[in-house]
Structure formats: structure tokens, C-alpha cells
Amino acid sequence: MGNWISYAGEVYGIYIRDAAQQVLVADNIILANPGADLTRALSAYTDSIVVRGNLLNYTERWAVNPLNINGVYTLVVPDIADAVSISQSSAQVASIVTAQAQATAGQIVYCKLISGGVNYSHATVSFSGAGVNAAATAWISGGSILGIQMSNNGTGYGPGTTVMINGDGSGASAIVQVGLPVWQNRKLTVDCLSNVTFAAAGSTPVLSNWTNAPITVPGGASIDWIGDNGGWRAMQFCQRDYVSPNGDGSVTLRTQAGDISxxxxxxxxxxxxxxxxxxxxxxxxxxxxxxxxxxxxxxxxxxxxxx
Structure with a gap:
């Protein structure tokens, strides 16, 4: 919190691993030297973090536009960013992910300990699932597993991946996280410089809003998203799907489908x-x-x- 951080090349500005809990990354000034990978300003493999008020190269709002990634129109945002701006969008945005979440798709990013068990002097960690090459080490103190450190995140993993802890003790258990989740209560403002529609049904991670329908944010307006149960929820937004000012002082009321009551x-x-x-x-x-x-x-x- 409140640090000056400089990084270059392929290193990371802020590096957090193995599900560290209750992390605060706030009010830092991060300088990426020429040639540095801007997506590496923050790499946090955890589900318990607050990120706010950080500046990367003194930029408060990052310009990003949605891209077609594997057939899904996706908005990829810097992990460190509180706000981004979209200048054009040719289709409904059906996914919002961070750069690190995109990079870790199919990888086991961390194992989260559920129970440390008892009577361990040694233990091994293995994984079951569709992927390959994931590896980790169990740390032991006082006969209990303190935590699990990933040494290789592997590739190709998906739903149903499990972790097994084997040793001379008993009772240790953990869960795995494949790909980075949307951090709970993570806040992201999206400034729309042109009309942008955000999908509802079929979006991944889920993009939910109180209308349960796609929402169109008009050019010149913004939408605030918040991380909610592994997806995004529209916290507040301007939209033109139902109430549309016409620029001459008049207004149009319409529906996306069906009647007006x-x-x-x-x-x-x-x-x-x-x-x-x-x-x-x-x-x-x-x-x-x-x-x-x-x-x-x-x-x-x-x-x-x-x-």
C-alpha cells in the first residue's frame, strides 16, 4: 500500500501466489519500464484481495476494446485497473476477464487448504483431471499441512479437477482453482465512448444486471461492475434500452420485447x-x-x- 514499484522485462510488478488471504493492493504507483509487459503489473493468484487506487504509468483509465476470443466477444482488462474505456464495439460483450485470468485459463492457479489434518511428517500432492503437468509441494508444521505451494500450474485442466494429499498422516484436504476467478467485490468502471451492449444470457463469467436482459450503455456514459459470486454484477449504469434521450430534449420510451405497461x-x-x-x-x-x-x-x- 502506497509504494513506488518499478519493473522491467518479463518480471511482475506485484506478485502474489498460493491463495494468500486478505490481501490489500492499494494506492501504489507502478512504473513499467520500456519493454515491460503491462499485463504483468499485478499477478495475484488468490480469491481474497482488494485492489483499488493504483496507477500504472500514471494512467487512470486504460483504453481497451473487446476482441473475439474463441468465438466469444471478450473485454480483457488489466488486473491492476479500476477503470477502462471502450471506443468501439461491434458485437455484444459476452465476457469480461482480466489479462491474468485469460493467461491462466486451464491452469491450476492455487490449492486452498480446507483441513490441515494430523500426524503428518511427510506428504505428497497430486492432481486428477483432464490436464497435465501440474505439480505442488505440501508444507508441514506440527504434524499438520500448513499450505500447498504450486511449482507448476500445468495446462488443460477444467471442471472436476481435484487434489489429493497422501502421506503418513490423515485428514488433510484441499480444493483447487482452475483459472483465476473474478475477485469478490472487485470494482471495475467501464467508460463507453460509443454504444456498447453487454450480454446477459450465456455470458461467461456471468454478466448479471437487475433487468435480466442485455443492457446497452450509450456513448458518453459508464457502467460500474462489481465481482459477485464468481461473475460480474452491474452495480449502476446508464442505459438506453428503455429510456432514450434523443438529443433535442425529447425522450423515447421503448421495450426490448413485448409490451409497455x-x-x-x-x-x-x-x-x-x-x-x-x-x-x-x-x-x-x-x-x-x-x-x-x-x-x-x-x-x-x-x-x-x-x-
Whole structure:
């Protein structure tokens, strides 16, 4: 926190491994020297980290555009970044991942200890799954496994990968993480310099929002994402799918599919009014004739649902 960090070549600026817990990376100034890989400013193989307020080469917002990666329109963002900007997008964004998450796809990034067990003096670690070459070492103290250190992350692993701890003790267990997860409560602001649509159904990691439908952020507006249960949730955003200002002071209400419903509470009505007619007129619905029952301004209408 609050450090000046300089790195060059293929080394990492900030390097965190083996599921270190409750990590804070904040308010650092990171300088990548000429030739340095900018995606290596932060490499954190953990699920318990807060990243905020860091500057890489004094840049607060990184310009990135979505790319088609294996048929999925993907936004790849720097791990260190709090905010990025998109200048163009030719299809719905269906995935948001960090650069390190993209690089570690199919790798076992860490093993997280569930139980240290008892009576160990030595132990070996092995993995089962579709991948190859992953290797790790178990660290022991006082007869219990303290942690598992990856020495080779392997390749080609996927769902169902498990870790086995064998030795002269008993009770040790751990889980594996294949590929970097979206960090819980990780915040990312995306500035949209042109219209950008974010998919909902089928997105990986999940891109969820309260509408449960794709959302289009208009050019000149932003969307704030937050890491939530392994995916992203739209925390707040401007969108033009339902309410669209037209630039001349007018506005358009529309749907992505289906009807528009206006639902006044109780016996309320839909009222149409203007600056010159502040009382306006109302649109009413009910059952039976309205005569001597309902009063309304001149020009109002009543629809009898009984026919």
C-alpha cells in the first residue's frame, strides 16, 4: 500500500501466489519500464484481495476494446485497473476477464487448504483431471499441512479437477482453482465512448444486471461492475434500452420485447399534461359505466373493461 514499484522485462510488478488471504493492493504507483509487459503489473493468484487506487504509468483509465476470443466477444482488462474505456464495439460483450485470468485459463492457479489434518511428517500432492503437468509441494508444521505451494500450474485442466494429499498422516484436504476467478467485490468502471451492449444470457463469467436482459450503455456514459459470486454484477449504469434521450430534449420510451405497461396504484390514473395544460387529462380503466361515479378533467377517457 502506497509504494513506488518499478519493473522491467518479463518480471511482475506485484506478485502474489498460493491463495494468500486478505490481501490489500492499494494506492501504489507502478512504473513499467520500456519493454515491460503491462499485463504483468499485478499477478495475484488468490480469491481474497482488494485492489483499488493504483496507477500504472500514471494512467487512470486504460483504453481497451473487446476482441473475439474463441468465438466469444471478450473485454480483457488489466488486473491492476479500476477503470477502462471502450471506443468501439461491434458485437455484444459476452465476457469480461482480466489479462491474468485469460493467461491462466486451464491452469491450476492455487490449492486452498480446507483441513490441515494430523500426524503428518511427510506428504505428497497430486492432481486428477483432464490436464497435465501440474505439480505442488505440501508444507508441514506440527504434524499438520500448513499450505500447498504450486511449482507448476500445468495446462488443460477444467471442471472436476481435484487434489489429493497422501502421506503418513490423515485428514488433510484441499480444493483447487482452475483459472483465476473474478475477485469478490472487485470494482471495475467501464467508460463507453460509443454504444456498447453487454450480454446477459450465456455470458461467461456471468454478466448479471437487475433487468435480466442485455443492457446497452450509450456513448458518453459508464457502467460500474462489481465481482459477485464468481461473475460480474452491474452495480449502476446508464442505459438506453428503455429510456432514450434523443438529443433535442425529447425522450423515447421503448421495450426490448413485448409490451409497455403503465400501472398507477389503487384508483390512480395515467395523466397527460404539459406546461401549457398543467391539469391535463387522464386515461382511466374500470368496470361498469363511469357516469356519476368517476370525475375527471375535460378530454379524459374511460375504458369500460366490461364492454
Amino acid at each position: 403503465l400501472h398507477p396504484a389503487g384508483n390512480g390514473a395515467v395523466r397527460l399534461l404539459s406546461d401549457t395544460e398543467p391539469m391535463g387529462a387522464v386515461e382511466l380503466i374500470g368496470r361498469g359505466p363511469p357516469v356519476n361515479i368517476i370525475s375527471a378533467p375535460p378530454g379524459s377517457t374511460f375504458r369500460n373493461l366490461n364492454g
